[in-house]
Amino acid sequence: MATRAAYQREYQAGLRVWDANVKQWKAKTSNTGAALRAVFEGELKNLSAQRALAQRRLDELVRYDENEWEPLQELAEEAWVQLRQATEQAGTVFGPFPPPSGKS
Numbered sequence: 001m002a003t004r005a006a007y008q009r010e011y012q013a014g015l016r017v018w019d020a021n022v023k024q025w026k027a028k029t030s031n032t033g034a035a036l037r038a039v040f041e042g043e044l045k046n047l048s049a050q051r052a053l054a055q056r057r058l059d060e061l062v063r064y065d066e067n068e069w070e071p072l073q074e075l076a077e078e079a080w081v082q083l084r085q086a087t088e089q090a091g092t093v094f095g096p097f098p099p100p101s102g103k104s
Contacts (some may be wrong), residue, residue, distance in 0.1 A: 004061070004069045011058050011076065015051070018087070022047060042047045043090040048087040054079040 002010070022044070029040040057076040061069050 004064075007069075007073065007076075008058065008062055011054075011080070014080075015054065015058075018083070022051075025090065028094060033037050039093060043093050047083075047090055050079075050083045054083045070100050087097065 025040070025047075026044060029037055029044065032040060054076070057072070057079040059077050061072040064072060
């Protein structure tokens, strides 16, 4: 089992990669017509909500001390799966980028 600090670093690194990739999708949104822009913006809104959930789960996990964080790891993993699924769905609209790799 990974330590909380190692898990936190890995999770944060995954979110940074995800943020960089979504930035490219946001740029693509600004270069589209109104109808397609509405579709793109809807996908970005969903992605933003899933990313916020993943961040909340990480924040909760970090608040607990080293001996009590593991029960929250499952919730963080669930949020990560939801973020990955939302990213894959958005990839059908925007075109793919590698989804966050998540935890090992």
